[in-house]
Amino acid sequence: MRQALxxxxxxxxxxxxxxxxxxxxxxxxxxRPDVFLGYSNTKAGDASLHGLGLSGSYPLGAALSLVxxxxxxxxxxxxxxxxxxxxxxxxxxxxxxxxxxxxxxGLLGGVRTSVSVDVGGATISDADSxxxxxxxxxxxxxLDARWALRALVHVRxxxxxxxxxxxxxxxxxxxxxxxx
Amino acid sequence: xxxxxxxSWATVVVAAVVAAGCGSESPTGSSGAxxxxxxxxxxxxxxxxxxxxxxxSASSAKKVTVKVEGxxxxxxxxxxxxxxxxxxxxxxxxxIFLADGVEIGxxxxxxxxxxxxxxxxxxxxxxxxxxxxxxxxPDETEDDDAESSSCVVNGGKTGAGIELEGQVASGSSGxxxxxxxxxxxxxxxxxxSHATFRCNGSPKNTSDAQCKASVKTGARVHVRGxxxxxxxxxxxxxxxxxxxxxxxxxxx
Numbered sequence: 026m027r028q029a030l031x032x033x034x035x036x037x038x039x040x041x042x043x044x045x046x047x048x049x050x051x052x053x054x055x056x057r058p059d060v061f062l063g064y065s066n067t068k069a070g071d072a073s074l075h076g077l078g079l080s081g082s083y084p085l086g087a088a089l090s091l092v093x094x095x096x097x098x099x100x101x102x103x104x105x106x107x108x109x110x111x112x113x114x115x116x117x118x119x120x121x122x123x124x125x126x127x128x129x130x131g132l133l134g135g136v137r138t139s140v141s142v143d144v145g146g147a148t149i150s151d152a153d154s155x156x157x158x159x160x161x162x163x164x165x166x167x168l169d170a171r172w173a174l175r176a177l178v179h180v181r182x183x184x185x186x187x188x189x190x191x192x193x194x195x196x197x198x199x200x201x202x203x204x205x
Numbered sequence: 206x207x208x209x210x211x212x213s214w215a216t217v218v219v220a221a222v223v224a225a226g227c228g229s230e231s232p233t234g235s236s237g238a239x240x241x242x243x244x245x246x247x248x249x250x251x252x253x254x255x256x257x258x259x260x261x262s263a264s265s266a267k268k269v270t271v272k273v274e275g276x277x278x279x280x281x282x283x284x285x286x287x288x289x290x291x292x293x294x295x296x297x298x299x300x301i302f303l304a305d306g307v308e309i310g311x312x313x314x315x316x317x318x319x320x321x322x323x324x325x326x327x328x329x330x331x332x333x334x335x336x337x338x339x340x341x342x343p344d345e346t347e348d349d350d351a352e353s354s355s356c357v358v359n360g361g362k363t364g365a366g367i368e369l370e371g372q373v374a375s376g377s378s379g380x381x382x383x384x385x386x387x388x389x390x391x392x393x394x395x396x397x398s399h400a401t402f403r404c405n406g407s408p409k410n411t412s413d414a415q416c417k418a419s420v421k422t423g424a425r426v427h428v429r430g431x432x433x434x435x436x437x438x439x440x441x442x443x444x445x446x447x448x449x450x451x452x453x454x455x456x457x
Binding site: 069070071072102103104105107109138140142144145149151153155183184185186187188189190 | 244245246247248249267268269281282283284285286287288289305323324325327336337339366
């Protein structure tokens, strides 16, 4: 729930200023491929994991892009070390091309979760690969023609061990726009 | 028009975040503030020891549920294998593990109010293996030396691993009192219900049942496990080695 509040703090002022931004002529720019790298936080069931997110997008039209998203997280829970690697791909819809660019995206792919625990000098480890679906969106704040700041939130649905997890994921970082 | 679009988008995002925040938490994993908290991890049947795991388990894996016996507390183990309880009444309680609704094992835990129990188990087929259990008192984690010196079992610490050697004073393999001379002035209560039994020095064809049956009053045993209570000298055993008895020597 603390994460949800964090997102509200991040996004509500941003949306407010998005309205303000309309009063000023936005620095409009055509859709371009971009690369994002940043800090990422997610939950794996009851465990909170930290890591990095890397994603790239390629425009398919004025508002639609193809997205590939890789993220790696780790953390500990109940004395065990948990790691999660996700590779997801899908589509992103971005209705604005100004300084503030909100977007929504839907991604599908695989999530590999590994667990290891050290007991009496031996390490017991287990790993599962499961299907994953991520739905969410975010906001880009353009710093100049090339660079932007991004905050995004996903709701990840992961199916494994006979159960469905609904885990939030938050990421903040920098975007580099390619091309002209 | 554009503003309306932005507001719609923000509403969707906020709703998604709120839904995600509530997502994985089971409504029946808590009975309120206080009590004992349990954090657990369930390893699948593909778990490997001291090696990189290259196997993957299909999503045909059984759904694992954990219940606290005698209460309404129930949680489903998440897709990543984690589960959590809060507010379990202090004292001795039993965690019941179910795979697709069928009981596969129990773990008895003794913990006082405010304690945190960290447990790792492995589900292999229809059996449950206790890998590790730690019972921690959050208030005393910074004073390990003081805890060790005040523990009924010399050198022991609640939630930490322990090895004891001594003579069975009473009981049988499932639960017995151990006289651990030099380590404890009171008999140590050993829960052997989830332990592996080995008969040291006995013929190799000794069956598991025969080995368990040899745990009786007077038998010398070596116990490896976790000290679950310093004040009550309780140990949950992972392994019990029954030493070669004098009767066996006579037989030789």
